[in-house]
Amino acid sequence: MSYVDEVIEQVVAQNPAEPEFHQAVKEVLESLRPVVEANEERYRREALLERIVNPERQLKFRVPWVDDKGQVRVNTGYRVQFNSAIGPYKGGLRLHPSVNLGIIKFLGFEQIFKNSLTGLPIGGGKGGSDFDPKGKSDREVMAFCQSFMTELCKYIGADTDVPAGDIGTGAREIGYLFGQYKRIKGLYEGVLTGKGLTYGGSLVRTEATGYGLLYLTKEMLACNGIDIAGKTIAISGAGNVAIYAAQKAEQMGAKVVTVSDSTGWVYDPDGIDVAALKEIKEVKRARLTEYKNYRPNSEYHEGRGVWSVKCDIALPCATQNELLLEDAKQLVANGCLAVAEGANMPTTMDATEYLQANKVLFAPGKAANAGGVATSALEMSQNSERLSWTFQEVDAKLQDIMVNIFHNLDDAAKRYGFEGNYVVGANIAGFEKVAEAMLAQGVV
Numbered sequence: 001m002s003y004v005d006e007v008i009e010q011v012v013a014q015n016p017a018e019p020e021f022h023q024a025v026k027e028v029l030e031s032l033r034p035v036v037e038a039n040e041e042r043y044r045r046e047a048l049l050e051r052i053v054n055p056e057r058q059l060k061f062r063v064p065w066v067d068d069k070g071q072v073r074v075n076t077g078y079r080v081q082f083n084s085a086i087g088p089y090k091g092g093l094r095l096h097p098s099v100n101l102g103i104i105k106f107l108g109f110e111q112i113f114k115n116s117l118t119g120l121p122i123g124g125g126k127g128g129s130d131f132d133p134k135g136k137s138d139r140e141v142m143a144f145c146q147s148f149m150t151e152l153c154k155y156i157g158a159d160t161d162v163p164a165g166d167i168g169t170g171a172r173e174i175g176y177l178f179g180q181y182k183r184i185k186g187l188y189e190g191v192l193t194g195k196g197l198t199y200g201g202s203l204v205r206t207e208a209t210g211y212g213l214l215y216l217t218k219e220m221l222a223c224n225g226i227d228i229a230g231k232t233i234a235i236s237g238a239g240n241v242a243i244y245a246a247q248k249a250e251q252m253g254a255k256v257v258t259v260s261d262s263t264g265w266v267y268d269p270d271g272i273d274v275a276a277l278k279e280i281k282e283v284k285r286a287r288l289t290e291y292k293n294y295r296p297n298s299e300y301h302e303g304r305g306v307w308s309v310k311c312d313i314a315l316p317c318a319t320q321n322e323l324l325l326e327d328a329k330q331l332v333a334n335g336c337l338a339v340a341e342g343a344n345m346p347t348t349m350d351a352t353e354y355l356q357a358n359k360v361l362f363a364p365g366k367a368a369n370a371g372g373v374a375t376s377a378l379e380m381s382q383n384s385e386r387l388s389w390t391f392q393e394v395d396a397k398l399q400d401i402m403v404n405i406f407h408n409l410d411d412a413a414k415r416y417g418f419e420g421n422y423v424v425g426a427n428i429a430g431f432e433k434v435a436e437a438m439l440a441q442g443v444v
Helices: 003-014 019-031 033-038 040-045 048-053 101-117 138-152 171-185 208-223 240-251 274-283 288-294 325-333 349-357 371-385 391-415 422-440
Strands: 057-066 072-083 089-095 123-129 161-164 232-236 255-260 264-267 299-302 313-316 338-340 361-363
Touching: 003 019, 003 033, 003 040, 003 048, 019 033, 019 048, 019 101, 019 349, 019 422, 033 040, 033 422, 040 048, 048 422, 057 101, 057 138, 072 089, 072 101, 072 138, 072 161, 089 101, 089 171, 089 371, 101 123, 101 371, 101 391, 101 422, 123 138, 123 161, 138 171, 161 371, 208 240, 208 313, 208 338, 208 361, 208 371, 208 391, 232 240, 240 255, 240 274, 240 313, 255 288, 264 288, 274 288, 288 299, 325 349, 349 361, 361 422, 371 391, 391 422
Parallel strands: 089 123, 089 161, 232 255, 232 313, 313 338, 338 361
Antiparallel strands: 057 072, 072 123, 255 264, 264 299
C-alpha cells in the first residue's frame, strides 16, 4: 500500500464520525501523490504525513452563560491548533449550531495550506462553538463571548495563536472577545483580527474575502484568455463574502444575478442591487424575502436552486458541500466557464471532478478565498508596527497576494504535469512550504 493510502486509512480509523475531516484529508493527500512519491522514503521515515494530519493541539471546553431569562445555558467550545511550522496558528472562530470537532478539524487542516499559499508567516488553526448568535440579544452574545474567551485566553496570544471571525462571528462578537481577553490578560495586543477600526482593525478586512475571490478569479480567467467584463455570475450566500464578491464583480464590469441564504434564493435578471442586499443583511439582519421590496422585477425561490441559473461564472460563497454533482451537471449544461470557491470546501469531490473533466476552470477555496486570512495577517503586521495603513495600501497588497497565489498554484500544477488542475496546484504549492519548514525543525 502506498504511503498516501496508509495515512488516509489511518485518519479514517482514528477519527471516526468526522466525514468532513476525512473528505479534506483525502482531497489534499490524493493531489499530493506526485510530490509524496518523489520523496516517499524521506517523508515516510520522518512520518511527515502523519504529523501533518494530526493537530499539534486540540481543545474542547464547556462554555456556560446566562440568558436574558436568568437560565444558565451550556455550549461547547473548540480550538484546534493544527500546524505552526511557518508561523503562529491563524484561523477563524465559527459560531453555528452545526459546529463539531470534525468540522473544526476539516477547517483547520484546510487553513494550513491556505495560509501557506498567502506567502505570509502564519500557521493553521480553527475554532468555534455550537452557539447560535441568531435571535440572541446583544447582552446574551456578550455573556457567551466573555465565557468563551475566559477559557480560550489561556491558549492564544499575538505570537501564539491569533483567531479571527468566521460564520456567526462578526464585528460585534470580535469586540466582546477582545474586550474580555484584554480584561483578563491585561495586555493590549493583536490577539484577534477582524477588530473594529477604532481599536486596531484593518481597512479592507470586511471586504477582503469577497474582493480577493474576484482578484484571483479575474487573474485565472485572464491567464486563460477570458475577460471577466460582461460576464454573468451566479453567487450563493448573502454574508460578507457574497456581498463584497458581488460588489467587486460589479466594479469589474460583470453582472451578478443570484444570492441565497439558508431559507431561499433570489434571481435578479437586472443584476443584484448590492446596496439593497447590504441593508437587508447588514442593517436589518433580515431574510432575502425582503429583496423583492427593493427590486420588484426579481424572483424569490424557497430552498436550493442558485446553480440552475444560466451563468458564465459560479462563485459558491455560503458553506461546505453546497454545490453537488447534480448542480455541477447543470452548470456545465448551461455553459459555465469557471467556478471559484468563496466558501471553505463548498463543492463536493465528485462535483469538482465533474467540473474539471468538463474543462470548467476551477479555483479551490484554499486559494480563492484566502483574501480574508491574508488581510488578517496584514492586520497583524499593522498591530505589531502600531500603524494603520490606508484602504488603498491594504487593497493593493491584497490584490498582489491573490495574483501571486494564482501564479504559484499554476506553476506548481505545471511542474508536476497537471497543467490547468488548480486544485492539485494549490495543494502542492501550499504543502511544499509547510513540509520544508517541518523537516527543517526536526521531530516536533
